[in-house]
Amino acid sequence: MKDIESREDLVILLERFYEKAMVDELIGHFFTEIAPLNLATHIPLIADFWETILFDKAQYRGNVMDVHQHLHQLSAFKAEHFARWVLLFQQTIDGLFSGEKAERAKQRGASIATVMQIKLLHPGIHKL
Ligand code: HEM
Incomplete structure (x- = not known):
């Protein structure tokens, strides 16, 4: 399997990701109903x-962050939504690519999801 090398590869990855995400029973409604x-x-x-x-x-x-803050106000995100997003993203990458960029994409997806989750679900945490 080849690594993610170009914008064309990213488009292939993202098309496959949204194909799965839009019909997912846990997070699909965000993409089809909350913000079609x-x-x-x-x-x-x-x-x-x-x-x-x-x-x-x-x-x-x-x-x-602003885009997802707005989505969160329309329909509250929960921890399991982020977990599912990360799982689908990682599974999509693993099904298509392997290599340094593929690993980096999985790591960054997971770390951005974690930051998003902390900011949205625990807004008071910066006061700690
Ligand atoms: C529970 C997990 C998530 C859900 C359900 C979700 C859902 C969505 C939806 C519905 C939109 C479209 C918003 C609109 O056009 O009004 C969107 C935009 C976007 N999402 Fe997510 N998202 C999630 C997590 C993430 C994560 C972890 C990342 C990054 C690693 C990400 C990256 C983006 C980007 C770049 C946009 C476009 C923002 C813009 O319009 O500038 N999302 N997301």
């Missing part, structure tokens, strides 16, 4: 995000 995704515009945006992370290309200019 238009994959034609969403995949390029998320590919920008991952290109920024994996290939040090400054493509993504959004604010990922």
